Amino acid sequence: MYPKCLLIYLALSLTLGHVVAQSEPGEPSKSSSDDLFSLHKQLVDIESISGSEAKVGDFLVSYLQSHGWTVEKQSVNGPRFNIFAYTGNNNPKVILNSHFDTVPPYIPYKVEGDKIYGRGTNDAKGSIASQIMALKELRRESPDLANEVGLLYVVGEESDCSGITKANELPLTPEAFIIGEPTENKLALGHKGRLGFQVISEGVAAHSGYPELGRSAITQLVNVASVLNSIVFPGSHPILGSDTLNIGLIQGGVAANVVPASANLTVGIRIATNPMEVWETVQKIVGNPLGITLKLTSAKESVLLDTVEGFETMVAKYGTDYNCYSGKAKKKFLIGPGSILVAHTPNEYILKSDLITAVELYKKLIIRLLNPKM
Numbered sequence: 001m002y003p004k005c006l007l008i009y010l011a012l013s014l015t016l017g018h019v020v021a022q023s024e025p026g027e028p029s030k031s032s033s034d035d036l037f038s039l040h041k042q043l044v045d046i047e048s049i050s051g052s053e054a055k056v057g058d059f060l061v062s063y064l065q066s067h068g069w070t071v072e073k074q075s076v077n078g079p080r081f082n083i084f085a086y087t088g089n090n091n092p093k094v095i096l097n098s099h100f101d102t103v104p105p106y107i108p109y110k111v112e113g114d115k116i117y118g119r120g121t122n123d124a125k126g127s128i129a130s131q132i133m134a135l136k137e138l139r140r141e142s143p144d145l146a147n148e149v150g151l152l153y154v155v156g157e158e159s160d161c162s163g164i165t166k167a168n169e170l171p172l173t174p175e176a177f178i179i180g181e182p183t184e185n186k187l188a189l190g191h192k193g194r195l196g197f198q199v200i201s202e203g204v205a206a207h208s209g210y211p212e213l214g215r216s217a218i219t220q221l222v223n224v225a226s227v228l229n230s231i232v233f234p235g236s237h238p239i240l241g242s243d244t245l246n247i248g249l250i251q252g253g254v255a256a257n258v259v260p261a262s263a264n265l266t267v268g269i270r271i272a273t274n275p276m277e278v279w280e281t282v283q284k285i286v287g288n289p290l291g292i293t294l295k296l297t298s299a300k301e302s303v304l305l306d307t308v309e310g311f312e313t314m315v316a317k318y319g320t321d322y323n324c325y326s327g328k329a330k331k332k333f334l335i336g337p338g339s340i341l342v343a344h345t346p347n348e349y350i351l352k353s354d355l356i357t358a359v360e361l362y363k364k365l366i367i368r369l370l371n372p373k374m
């Protein structure tokens, strides 16, 4: 850097420092929202589809270290790792958590007005950027409180819970565990569980000119599909509502002139009630048609969450890493910027104003938890 540039740089930093000092409480200063958007952009710019999260992990590690955090990397498998960071207590009372993997495909960062488009802008790099900013601000304003807050960022949330499952082994006993996922900045009252199963159909192959010599695996399967679609699950939960079924994948067959010997369905049920009771209902209603086998692949309970006064609330109809979290945190929260309705879509975006609000909300929640008098 040339001496002249250095002087301009110093003058600029002093001016910016001045702006920070003068901003109204509650109003984000220009420089802190710039910091927020810049961190958010850097996170989104690095592709991190589940399974290849290491690059964005490396970025997070160096970002947090250069801002004074003590950072631990926890290996998950191969080059993949979780990140645990803290400033004071290495077994902090509050943990801010989210995931740094995304669903495919990668979509580049693009700003249009107040909207920031791109994969992960919302789910969940918006949560990560605003959590880190909230804690950075808290470290300036109340370092004692900030020293009781840790950051736990994991891989694999969008695929198989592998990150949080590994993180369960860390010797952490937080009083409060806060997951950041898109909830439109509202505290979730709870979220659904999930039941996954396959319907496997085995028939007898034959030439399509002589169908009476075979038995169509697809015809058998389509009958089961229509039975599944007609199920009305009897139970419901006062907060989470009813169980809903989706046939998400159908596979099988060879060609129009072959009676198919095999076909299958992959089915997911969002569980509001009890996964095993729902599974029994499915088995009972489907019965034992010829050539059909049902195979359970996963069952996750629904999760009820905590709230505090002064926050709006919502119900999340999706799953989160709480489905695999086995820690004993006394209180569990779920809150983050952005709408789940655009997450995982080609138009994934987040509003700049929602990111700024999320920083305030995370700070407010932490302060409420650690110092209820404030």
Ligand SMILES: *[C@@H]1O[C@H](CO)[C@@H](O)[C@H](O)[C@H]1NC(C)=O
Binding pocket: 198, 200, 251, 252, 253, 262, 263, 264
């Ligand atoms: C489902 O069908 C596809 C296509 O025929 C096949 O590759 C797959 O192995 C089947 N899965 C099961 C569990 O039978």
Ligand SMILES: [Zn+2]
Binding pocket: 099, 123, 124, 157, 181, 182
């Ligand atoms: Zn997510």
